[in-house]
Amino acid sequence: MSDDIAGPLADPDIDAAADLVRAARERRAFCTLLGRCTVDYEGRASAHAGPADRLLVLKPDGTLLVHDADGPKPRNWLAADAVTVDSGDALVVAADRERPEESLRVAFESVARASASVPDATDADVELSGTEADLKARVLEAPELVEPGFRALATERDTPAGPVDVFGRDERGRPVAVELKATRAGPDAASQLARYVDALARDLHADADVRGVLVAPSCTPRTRRVLARDGHEFVALDPPTE
DSSP states (O other), X not given: OOXXXXXEEESOOHHHHHHHHHHHHHTTOEXXXXXXXEEEEESSSEXXXXXXXXXXXXXXXXXXXXXXXXXXXXXXXXXXXEEEEEESSXXXXXXXXXXXXXXXXXXXXXXXXXXXXXXXXXXXXXXXXXXXXXXXXXXXXXXXXXXXXXXXXXXXXXXXXXXEEEEEEOTTXXXXXXXXXXXXXXXXXXXXXXXXXXXXXXXXXXTOOOEEEEEESOBOHHHHHHHHXXXXXXXXXXXXXX
């Protein structure tokens, strides 16, 4: 196991714990949350588990497991196509699978401990493909992969909603916010992009026509619907693996 992303965090607030989970997803790390939560499953059947102290384990491949205090087996688990993380009054980690259609939603009202560690690429049983940093380097080296005429002007451009992965302009000079994901993108990536676009529009000027482009190897159908609703675009691009 290599470097910890943060922490481990003891009694973090909801937003801090959510940020850690998001960072774990971006870096394909192992992540654990221990706290009081409810669990909802929809799929082959429907199930609800009320508030209790449980352990959530999120693996780099998107597998989500939820353990009760007793017993060796998880209460629920799901090998997900997409994992979303939302925070507000609760920290909600949701895993969705398309075939068969299943969803697992874990809502933490409080978190006692949160941790995340990046697996060592030299481990015999761990195979890591390209990272988000690799994808960013590919876009900067060949910005036309985003679209013809795109010019990358800055990375990690600050906005009130957070840093935009790549900021640039299209061939008509319009500002473009590019959100990068090294793995299949879920609806949270589309929502994150929308926040960046709105923040950039406020930062620039009133009539700024800011475009949003999500770049990832693939995305879920729901993600495409969210992008279409917000008027944003998707570009399929894999990070380099060497």
